[in-house]
Amino acid sequence: MEEHFPMKKIMDDQGNLIDSSYANDIDEDLVKKLYYHMSRIRLFDRKAISLQRQGRIGTYPPFEGQEASQVGSALALDTDDWLFPTYRDHGAMLTFGSEMTRTFLYWNGRAEGCVPPEGKNIFPAAVPIATQIPHAVGAAWAEKRKGTKNIAIAYFGDGATSEGDFHEGLNFASVFQTPTILFNQNNGYAISVPIEKQMHSKTIAQKGLAYDIPSVRIDGNDVFAVYFETKKAVERARAGEGPSLIEAVTWRTGAHTTADDPSKYRPVGQGDNVVHPIERLENYMKNNDFWDETWIAKMEAELTQEVESALEAMEEYPPAKPEDLFDHVFTNPPSQLVEQKESYLDLIGRE
Amino acid sequence: MNVKMEKQSEQKQTTHQLTMVQAVSDAMKTMLEIDDTTLLLGEDIGKNGGVFRATEGLQELFGEDRVVDTPLSEAGIVGTAVGLAVNGFKPVVEMQFMGFVYPAYDQIMTHVSRLRMKTMGRFSVPMVIRTPYGAGIRAPEIHSDSAETIFTHMPGIKVVCPATPYDAKGLLIAAIEDPDPVIFMEPMRSYRAQREEVPTGKYTVEIGKGEKIQEGTDVTIIAWGAMVPVAMQAAKQAEERGMSCEVLDLKTLYPLDRDLIAESVQKTGRAVIVHEAHGTGGLGNDILSVINDTSFLYLRAPIERVTGFDVPVPFFALEEHYLPSPKRILQSIEKVVHF
Structure with a gap:
């Protein structure tokens, strides 16, 4: 089955473009935008881990390593689209428009963290696995019934594809041809259970075949592949061509949450050869003369300021x-x- | 019935004779006509008109887009209905039998019931989940469950259960108009048991209010849904033996009409609670708590509960033994009156 779903890549680990057909679509603005958002959410993620260690927020599920998947997909959406995340998708939520203060509040046990900015269609992070998939299908179905061009994206992990709600959601999306993007981040582990124990199937993309849903397997650490493949799926959905399934193969650098230790269930050295998606984009920028130290320094200062202000606002937030x-x-x-x-x-x- | 006829004449509406299942259907037809955002979703509800024909003819009238035959997928139906509900529609979902709602439990428990609270009101789920319930029609296994306490125990959701055609239509319209999720239980053994004058067009019966359907002085019998006619039979037999029964039809199971219960029990000083679900963890215990909280010092006898036994609802050869009968209710009435 793997040969039917080859892993799509646009650039390699060294940041070389291996699919030249995208050369004209990738300009400096896009690259900087991708780099900015990936850096932003990584900074947030690392801050959140450190806050948890200090007891300033509750248990936290890090997404480091998955920045390309989350940023590339979220930036492929338009402002009125719907986003249905899991608890590990606050990177995508922040990129699509969630407020950072409220994101910190969520991880500090506050319902305020589930309230999106006015007019933003961002659902609260689903904790029960795969349950958000039918929601995304329903919201997309509503858009189709209203005759808009808006679409809905559902995020979910590899473990979610074993749940009934994944299959029921895909079937509804297929039967009613809803404008839904089913965006899977296959990071290799569902807490401690590796993908080969999760399923005997060789890919997640192939699960879309059963529902006649156009499905693609991509390198989820290649932000260009994520961005352009999501765009394609989004355009198909807007054109009334129904749902798509994207399997973005990625790697969770850290633990499932701050409450577990991956060395207990992952072999030593596994993942060591994974090039961090931000480093990969950095390589591309250096190869293409987009690497501008002044811009980077300014961006980093801005982001640090943003995260610190958001944290301060969270800690000064009126008590529940x-x-x-x-x-x-x-x-x-x-x-x-x-x-x-x-x-x-x-x-x-x-x- | 007189009270109802007065209500109708006040509203100057014409009426028609309907069974309960026809009244349910009429409620959905009324709301589909009035409100474009109302949608029906369920298994076999289109061409087939639902396994009990509650949606008979509605797909023909309103189209496949508004009366939707869904895949056989209860979690999928409720889950997609969440997405539709938060995005401007009012889905009225049919679960074919209450025993078939279990696959959708996760969606109802973890999302339908708590989305409003966790988003501090930003997203709400105006959804109705209709479900025929109960034993007594010789249905196959799993088709006869009465699972109300799964939902009365679930904060964020209302639970409604009519006993008559008039209430079925009025409560279902109220449920569809409710801004929050409502489980709407339909006693299938009452679907075609009686006809009643039901107003044409729109009217509502208030959710959260029960009704005193028979005035009495010695004991209060509390029931709902399919147990209402059974309680009435027992009340009649008790009357013949010189015991005067007040009968309450609760109609809404969450929130309970505490005032109605308290007022009646404070008058009679005795209560018999009847429901067909199992006794342990049954709603009778909550009603007992209401009486304890409001009327303890008025009691002249311990409260009796007549319920389904603590066994799974059996195959139908034994269902008459499982269900509360007038005989069992009468036994409890005698026990409390002669305490």
Whole structure:
């Protein structure tokens, strides 16, 4: 099956363009935009790990190593599209428009972290595996029914493809030809279980065959491959040609979350030869005279400032209100719930 | 029935004689006509009109885009309906039988019920999940479950269960108009058991309100859905033996109409709670808590519960033994009255 789904690459690890048909599509603006967002989310990710270590946020699932997959795909969307992430996709969410302060708040146990900016169609990160896939199909179906050109993208990992909701979602997308991008990040492990124990299939892309969904396997650490293949899928969806499945093969550099140690389940040295996707783009920039130390320094200073300000805003955010425990469950809360709220607030003493 | 006829004349609406399943269908037809965003999704609901014909003829009237035959995929149906609901539509989903809702449990528990809270109101899920429930029609295995407490225990979702054609239509329209998710349980053994005058066009019955359907003084019998006519039979037999029963039809299982329960039990001082789901973890226990919280000092006897036994709903050869019967209810009425 692998020969039917060869891994698509546009550039190699050394940053050389191996598919010259894209030469004209890749300009300095695009490269810098990709580099900027990948650097931005890596900085966020590393900061979040360090905050968790200091006890300033809760358990955190790092995405380092997957920056190309998340940035390349999110930048291929338009502003009114829908994004359905998992808990490891805050890189894609930040790139598509989530606020960084709220992203920190989410990892500090605050529901405010699930609220996207006004007008942005970003769903809260799905924690139950694969459950967001049917949601993305439904939201895309709604767009199709309204006659818009908007599409929805669902992110999910390799383990998710073993869940029923993955198959049910793909089948609905296929039957109703919804404008949905099914974006898989195959990072090789579902917590501790390696892909070869997850499935006997050689690829994830081939699972789209059963549903007659155009499917492609790409190098998920090649940001050009991610960006252009997602664009193609997005354009097909906008043109009314239905869903697409993208398997972006990538590598999770770190742990599943800050609560586990990958050395327990990964052989020593595994992944050592993976070139970090940001380094790879850096190589490309150097090869093509886009590497501008002044620009890099300015960008890094800006990003550091942004992350520090977002962190400061998170830590200065007004404390969570006990009322919020009760107030958002129903549009019109039943009397039982109002009584529970009032008597609890009386007990703890109102502000 | 007199109260209902008055309501109708106030609204100056014409009425027609409908069974409950026809009333359910009429509610959906009414909302499909009024509101373009209403969609029906389910298995076999199109050409076939649903396994109980609740959607008979609706696809012909409103098209395949609004009355959608879906794949056989309960989690897929509810999951895609979440996406439709947050993006401007009002999906009314049919789960063919309540025993078939279990594959969709994850979607309902982890998303439908809590999306509103976790996004602080930014995304809400105005969805109705209709599901025929209950035993007593000699259906195959798994087709006869009564799983209301799975959902009454799930914060963020309302649970409704009508006992009559009039309430079925009015409550279903209220459920479709509700801004939050509603589980709508339809007692399948009552689907065609009686006809009743039902107004044409739109009207609602308030979610969260039960009704005193028989006035009495000695004991309050509390029931809903398919157990309402059974409770009424028991009440009649008790009457013949000189015991006066007040009968409450709860209609909504979450949130419970605590005022109705309290008012009645404070008057009679005795209560018999009837439901066909298993006793352990059953809704009767929550009703008992309501009585405990509101009416403890009014009680003249311990409260009785008449429920399905703590066994899986059996194959139909034994279902009459599983279900609460007038005989069992009468036994409990006598027990509390002669305590």
